[in-house]
Amino acid sequence: MPHTPEPDDLDLTPAPKPVHYAEQALLGALLLEPARLADTKPLLTHHFDSYTHAALFTAIRTLPPPDPAEHAKDTAWLNAVLDHARPHAPGLNVSYIHTLIQFCPKPKHAAAYARMIRADNARRVLRGHGERLASTATDPGLPNPATTTLGIADDLGRVLDSLAEQFAPHPGSFPRTTLPADVPQPATEEDLAEERLLLATATAYPAEVQQMRWLTEADFLLPLHAALWQAIIALVHRDDMVDPVTVLGEAQHRGLLTDALTPKDLMTLVSTPAASPEYWGEKILRRALLARAQTVAARITAYTDDLANTPHQLITGSRRALADLNSLRTRWMRATASPPAPAERPQVRRGQPPRATRPPPRAAPLSARAHR
Structure with missing residues (x-):
């Protein structure tokens, strides 16, 4: 008999972290207004916490941006982004793309979302x-x-x-x-x-x-x-x-x-x-x-x-x-x-007294030298 989850089981699902919403808002802004990509520098793909979001961001950066007028009345560029990202994130679908677009509060805040990420x-x-x-x-x-x-x-x-x-x-x-x-x-x-x-x-x-x-x-x-x-x-x-x-x-x-x-x-x-x-x-x-x-x-x-x-x-x-x-x-x-290297023996010329040198250091005890 299949297990029927209890209502309390839902409490075991961890709530998304704040960065999850920042990533959604940023991607929604870029899908709405691809020209906002210039506001996200120096954001990189590996900065994303979600692998799916990172794949979408890579697709947006890779594909040439569409003409704003054409993009406002055509979904061709959105479909191209989805096709480019889907091999790297198989769970992506058209529904999630629309969810991201609807979630973005204000596309002009893309730079702030990028800083949060x-x-x-x-x-x-x-x-x-x-x-x-x-x-x-x-x-x-x-x-x-x-x-x-x-x-x-x-x-x-x-x-x-x-x-x-x-x-x-x-x-x-x-x-x-x-x-x-x-x-x-x-x-x-x-x-x-x-x-x-x-x-x-x-x-x-x-x-x-x-x-x-x-x-x-x-x-x-x-x-x-x-x-x-x-x-x-x-x-x-x-x-x-x-x-x-x-x-x-x-x-x-x-x-x-x-x-x-x-x-x-x-x-x-x-x-x-x-x-x-x-x-x-x-x-x-x-x-x-x-x-x-x-x-x-x-x-x-x-x-x-x-x-x-x-x-x-x-x-x-x-x-x-x-x-x-x-x-x-x-x-x-x-x-x-390491101990300092011993000094070279000075050259003594005939008829000159040798210069004074420091005495050699005291040898360590026999047990110490044997152990080392």
């Missing part, structure tokens, strides 16, 4: 790039997730630059959208183990910590680990002696010892080094960068979901969100930069 396309484009950024940052199969994610962010930046040239700024250009909270990062046991290994290895090789200004306490998942990192950094920057006992003393002064973290527990935590501090630090920073990319993508999605935002508000808000990721990009580039 372009604005909605900008919204969809930004949303698509935000979703791409989020999916890349969470893809576990990428061989170089940080590099790939930053490449997607570069693509997003170029799109924003292109859109900024198309839409003029206006007062009150920052969106008022309520932004979602930062995307929470689950603290897996592997992630916490990496943070513990960094603390222990930094305690064992404090000289290498001097070059790790690119890592901050905000990059850690566990607040206790972030506080201990700050304690080790403080000892290093004061040029104090660093070992598990001195780290214990600094932690005591900072009020980090509690019933859950006894002195013995803390000394055990910072007494099992492996590899090098840079190795574990890069892992922690990479994880923080990918998490920031997810947060940026969530903010851009929130901006595009808010239909009250104008194109320029979308651009401004997205650029500010992307700037938060670029701050981590700077630290990531410093962390992963």
Whole structure:
């Protein structure tokens, strides 16, 4: 027995978006007065949300415009448009052409309808790039997730630059959208183990910590680990002696010892080094960068979901969100930069003393070199 839809089933059909009516009005204006096509620049076919409407717009742009006097009393050009578009949109028919013509309020407003279509396309484009950024940052199969994610962010930046040239700024250009909270990062046991290994290895090789200004306490998942990192950094920057006992003393002064973290527990935590501090630090920073990319993508999605935002508000808000990721990009580039090439040995002429040169850098610990 066939299913009879209940009256409530009609409520499940989503209402058309505002751009649907703008596309109908524009096509109706162009079908009525084809000369209005000149008012729609720089509108392009791919700006349309509806595939059927895009096919009709392509047909209107492709066919030579009719003589206005002949067009007013003859439907030959309308039939030609329908014949040209129908192979690309089989659902088109004569009835829908007449519906579009009747729907258009005022053909002379074609330019305004075109701007609405372009604005909605900008919204969809930004949303698509935000979703791409989020999916890349969470893809576990990428061989170089940080590099790939930053490449997607570069693509997003170029799109924003292109859109900024198309839409003029206006007062009150920052969106008022309520932004979602930062995307929470689950603290897996592997992630916490990496943070513990960094603390222990930094305690064992404090000289290498001097070059790790690119890592901050905000990059850690566990607040206790972030506080201990700050304690080790403080000892290093004061040029104090660093070992598990001195780290214990600094932690005591900072009020980090509690019933859950006894002195013995803390000394055990910072007494099992492996590899090098840079190795574990890069892992922690990479994880923080990918998490920031997810947060940026969530903010851009929130901006595009808010239909009250104008194109320029979308651009401004997205650029500010992307700037938060670029701050981590700077630290990531410093962390992963190749060491400078060794200077060439100066030529010494006979009878002249050799010029003073800088001593070679201290070699990394054997365990660190082996790991790398």
